[in-house]
Amino acid sequence: MPILTVDMQAGTLTAWRKRAGDAIKRGEIIAEVETDKGLIDVEVFTTGVIESILVQAGETVPTGTVLAIIREEAGAPVSVTPSTPVQPVPVTPPTARPAPAPPRLVAEVTGRVRISPLAKKVAAELGVDPASVRGTGPGGAVTREDIERAAATRPQAPARPAEAPDRQARMRQLIGAAMARSKREIPHYYLGTTIDMSQAMTWLTEENLKRPVPERLLAGVLLIKATALALREVPELNAVWRGTEAAPSPAIHIGVAISLRGGGLVAPALHDADRRSLGDLMTGLRDLVRRARSGGLRSSELSDPTITVTSLGEQGVETVFGIIYPPQVAIVGFGKVVERPWVVEGRIEARPVLAATLSADHRVSDGHRGGLFLAAVDRLLQEPERL
Amino acid sequence: MTRDEVRATMLRVLGEIAPEADLAALKPDVAFRDQLDLDSMDLLNVVIGLHAALGVDIPEADYSSLATPDGCVDYLLGKLQR
Numbered sequence: 521m522p523i524l525t526v527d528m529q530a531g532t533l534t535a536w537r538k539r540a541g542d543a544i545k546r547g548e549i550i551a552e553v554e555t556d557k558g559l560i561d562v563e564v565f566t567t568g569v570i571e572s573i574l575v576q577a578g579e580t581v582p583t584g585t586v587l588a589i590i591r592e593e594a595g596a597p598v599s600v601t602p603s604t605p606v607q608p609v610p611v612t613p614p615t616a617r618p619a620p621a622p623p624r625l626v627a628e629v630t631g632r633v634r635i636s637p638l639a640k641k642v643a644a645e646l647g648v649d650p651a652s653v654r655g656t657g658p659g660g661a662v663t664r665e666d667i668e669r670a671a672a673t674r675p676q677a678p679a680r681p682a683e684a685p686d687r688q689a690r691m692r693q694l695i696g697a698a699m700a701r702s703k704r705e706i707p708h709y710y711l712g713t714t715i716d717m718s719q720a721m722t723w724l725t726e727e728n729l730k731r732p733v734p735e736r737l738l739a740g741v742l743l744i745k746a747t748a749l750a751l752r753e754v755p756e757l758n759a760v761w762r763g764t765e766a767a768p769s770p771a772i773h774i775g776v777a778i779s780l781r782g783g784g785l786v787a788p789a790l791h792d793a794d795r796r797s798l799g800d801l802m803t804g805l806r807d808l809v810r811r812a813r814s815g816g817l818r819s820s821e822l823s824d825p826t827i828t829v830t831s832l833g834e835q836g837v838e839t840v841f842g843i844i845y846p847p848q849v850a851i852v853g854f855g856k857v858v859e860r861p862w863v864v865e866g867r868i869e870a871r872p873v874l875a876a877t878l879s880a881d882h883r884v885s886d887g888h889r890g891g892l893f894l895a896a897v898d899r900l901l902q903e904p905e906r907l
Numbered sequence: 908m909t910r911d912e913v914r915a916t917m918l919r920v921l922g923e924i925a926p927e928a929d930l931a932a933l934k935p936d937v938a939f940r941d942q943l944d945l946d947s948m949d950l951l952n953v954v955i956g957l958h959a960a961l962g963v964d965i966p967e968a969d970y971s972s973l974a975t976p977d978g979c980v981d982y983l984l985g986k987l988q989r
Contacts (some may be wrong), residue, residue, distance in 0.1 A: 540982040729967075736951060740947070781944065806948065
């Protein structure tokens with residue numbers, strides 16, 4: 521069962537698109553999985569033949585469970601969790617973790633359960649009863665990892681697709697746990713700037729007059745493209761933690777936060793956003809939003825984002841203070857375009873302006889580089905015709 | 908095209924974009940955005956759907972005329988009668 525997002529702990533295999541004996545190609549969709557993020561198409565990252573299927577449709581299994589065995593074209597069979605693009609990367613890499621805590625901090629006695637304060641807090645967040653968990657810490661103490669492992673295996677019991685309200689509640693719980701962990705472990709810093717959007721909005725209006733109705737652009741696409749191009753100048757913000765390193769990604773895959781009807785959100789990737797035209801990005805964004813809300817996102821779209829962009833301007837929000845989505849190292853927020861007094865060459869004019877913010881991981885970048893990034897976004901939006 | 912036919916087309920397009928919405932309960936004079944939690948992508952898809960269904964070209968400057976169910980029907984009827 522692929523780990524599609526850092527907060528995913530289990531999934532229900534709803535259907536196989538291939539059978540044992542079928543030939544498959546890299547990138548092909550071989551199964552559908554119901555997750556807290558909706559129905560996801562699972563791609564395979566190898567070419568070969570399905571030798572055997574180990575998990576049947578309707579079964580709910582923890583992430584990491586092998587679903588099938590695929591015999592690669594060249595030789596030996598490989599056990600396949602169809603795709604495991606997201607490593608279960610610790611939010612804090614091992615080198616940055618504190619030294620093993622002294623015994624007095626490791627465990628406290630809660631009745632008969634020895635549990636650290638942190639593990640106790642995580643247990644409360646995830647709704648896990650520490651008394652039901654076997655501790656692997658010093659003296660049998662229950663650690664945070666024990667709690668998270670217990671939470672991951674817990675969904676095995678109800679071997680049925682979750683009903684919508686349950687899924688939304690579960691999604692909220694998982695988002696909460698991931699965000700709490702992010703805030704606890706990632707040293708965020710926050711920067712903000714106000715961008716004059718006159719040029720961008722004027723250009724957009726004129727451009728949409730020229731375009732057929734189905735090819736019209738939304739302002740959000742300009743923001744995504746400007747973000748992607750600015751990341752070329754400050755590549756350390758376009759990175760994901762892999763083990764102990766946050767290496768810049770050679771590709772820029774923007775995770776776009778999309779609200780789901782009835783609550784919750786998902787942030788699938790617009791791949792290679794820096795290299796695509798605005799029209800192509802718009803087509804891709806429309807498709808992503810449609811599939812995010814109706815089902816059919818691909819597993820790679822959930823696991824590939826190298827940074828997230830979130831915009832809450834539609835809700836009237838002027839400034840967004842984002843929380844980094846692990847294993848990423850930055851999130852960019854955009855608010856509503858509003859008319860404000862703006863000083864131009866000593867005169868005050870009414871101009872459409874936009875608050876852009878950056879939340880970034882201080883282990884990977886600092887405010888100076890973050891500031892350069894926001895300045896680049898601003899500069900790029902002053903020349904929208906070049907996006 | 909009659910008013911009822913235009914309204915039925917509008918509801919069909921909305922139903923494709925927001926299938927979970929209770930369209931029968933739509934209030935005619937309240938903004939779609941407030942009743943259906945539509946965002947700009949949804950509204951663009953409504954415009955594209957209406958364009959495909961009715962052949963009506965809706966410039967961005969006219970989007971505000973489509974804000975409510977009644978306003979939308981009035982606008983489309985006006986366009987179709989030209």
